[in-house]
Amino acid sequence: MSLSVYVHIPYCVKRCGYCDFNTYTPGELKNGSESVAAVAEGYVDALLAEIRLAHRRLGRREISTIFFGGGTPTLLPAEHLGRVISALEESFGLTSECEITTEANPDSVDADSLVKLRRAGVNRISFGVQSTKAHVLQVLDRTHDASRVGAVVREAKSAGFGSVSMDLIYGTPGESLDDFMESVDFALSLPIDHLSAYALIVEQGTKFGAAVRRGELLMPNDDETAEKYVKLDEKMALAGFDWYELSNWSKPGHECRHNRAYWLSADWWGLGAGAHSHIAGVRWWNFKHPQKYIEKAASESSPSAGNEVLSEDEKSVESLMLQIRMREGITINSLTPEQRSMLEQFNSRNLFESESWSAGRLVLSLEGRLLADQIVRELLSSGD
Template identity: 50%
Template sequence: MPSALPLGAPAPADGILDPQAADGAGERPFSLYVHVPYCTVRCGYCDFNTYTATELGGGASQAEYAGTALSELDFAADVLDRSGLPQREVSTVFFGGGTPTLLNPAELGSLLGRARTLWGLAPDVEVTTEANPETVTRESLARLAEAGFTRVSFGMQSAVPHVLKVLDRVHRPERVPQVVEWARAAGLAVSLDLIYGTPGESLSDWEHSLTEALACEPDHLSAYALIIEDGTKLAAQIRRGEVPDVDDDDHADKYELAEERLSAAGLHWYEVSNWARTPGQECRHNLAYWRGSDWWGVGPGAHSHVGGVRWWNVKHPRAYAQRLASGVSPAAGKEALDGDTRYVEDVLLRSRLAEGLPVAGLRPEGRTAVAGLIADGLIDAPAAFAGTLRLSLRGRLLADAVVRRLLPD
């Protein structure tokens, strides 16, 4: 089942944000995330807030979803205005899920069009949709580009059939280069998502997936270690001994191979799990998350953050639709982050970026840890001496341990 929402304070029915949300808002970029909670099949490793078409009805169906999400966009614009925030153009939009491309291009385009009407889109706006390779056609990708989309992120995950089977992925490996070609013909930038460390995946399997992905010459590539989430089908299979558990050493070997192959192909890492061909092809939407910018998350279970105020929507699509139909906020809870929490999150997220953290911005206990991190080869020594804490390759493998040393209890 999907993961649980965090605990927090009750969210106001009118959606009004805490006063701190407006402080300095004019200097911060503003982004939108749109969650589309539908999938053809729920993958065995996934704990995202997703549902198959047969699970839902009564106001929560896939066919009704675009209209409901449009209502939240209208609600968002009203809330931001009543909360005293300045009008800001949208700098990035990201459609995630789920499988956003289960909605047709006209529906996705209507959501983007409403954002354009309500706020305006920045001249260099980045608009991304995730896509399962089996849910797009040459025509649908062309129509998305015509609607204003600029990027597509294909969930490739692996090029090896037996690995895809363990993950419950339904696309065929040979479909990926075909959809990449269609996306390029439409003028869309292309990102590929890979997963490594699937039970039964050998190092040669992973190398084959990297080879096939690089043959598509993507502008951007994400490679994520498989994490076994409680409550998923894959977790139950491991518990019953039907498939082997994941292995940290295996993850490390595969990450090092990814860095070797991707850097040799001209892609540079800019976040621990993300590589881009040029700085201009880095995912600016995800950078907005890691840098603590402002975004409004549309959809059931979607999270939002504006000026240190964070909230999250009710998870079930039916409850989400009912709240909006009643004219009340779909938010289930919220929290206003204090200075300590914002510092911890800033270190946690920004330390994962290649741009690094200013050493001078660390608190005393963090600055004290820098010498030891250099000695242990976890951060780049020349960069640290120049005033920036930047992970080494070894540090990327042990990023969580680096954060623990920067943020001791």
């Protein structure tokens, strides 16, 4: 079985108010005087040490997808990402169609760095655009404005990226339906092949979460958020993009194979600070702080901070939660008898597509996609 590799780059120029990902700004690093460039080389050396460790553990096993996520991977010079790709290629080998993605903030790349990323071997790029409306970007506390977005997408295409994706967020306080649809129209006016759109999650412990708690920012109600999803899905279909997972749409052949590997519970190794891995039913996670991670990995010890072996029940719960969100859905036969006995009531609410239902598969209808979390909760509580 081929392997997927996630590479975490835990640095950002500034923390967006809503984000609680494992990422650090220059001011938060070590004594506060470190720049990202100053620590990057040590971090990449540690990633190379972890690749050697992975090779000792797994032996040679071809890699079919690599994903640089963050943080902001494109804060590192492209050559650094290239060193990681080359080390993975030497140790494991890459499949001929290996998908190599990097996430990028629109203000972290330019025409020149995009060409360098292509030369380093990256062939797919995902831009965190979130919105094209200035007042929404301001609430999200993003560093970019929308003016560079069109240019970077076109520059990525000219640089030869095979797939260009964009991330949008909907449901930001103060974002109207028209605001969101304008962002979608703008995205669709550009040469993208893939779009991810996530409803904004209020993370406790973030600046944004605190403002919501104090009542300074008002989250939209579920109906407003659902209306945005329905309108988005309609527009995406008209523009030739199919949904292949609840929050992801692509032109044919441009689905993100790396994310599909996660959702299908394939094997992946997560390199870097705080990264999670999943190999043959065992899950483990690395030390979160980059300095601790560097100390561990660079001394050729394991940077793992903990692990767990998934029981058969945990594996089934996880597969259900992930796969029910996918366009292929799940087979009715894979459900427990208790879960199967609940299906009639879902069917009477038109939550699943009728054709797939007749063929023995559960595929969420549009109504079902809006209620996916509730459906999963009800199915999982059926055995209680």
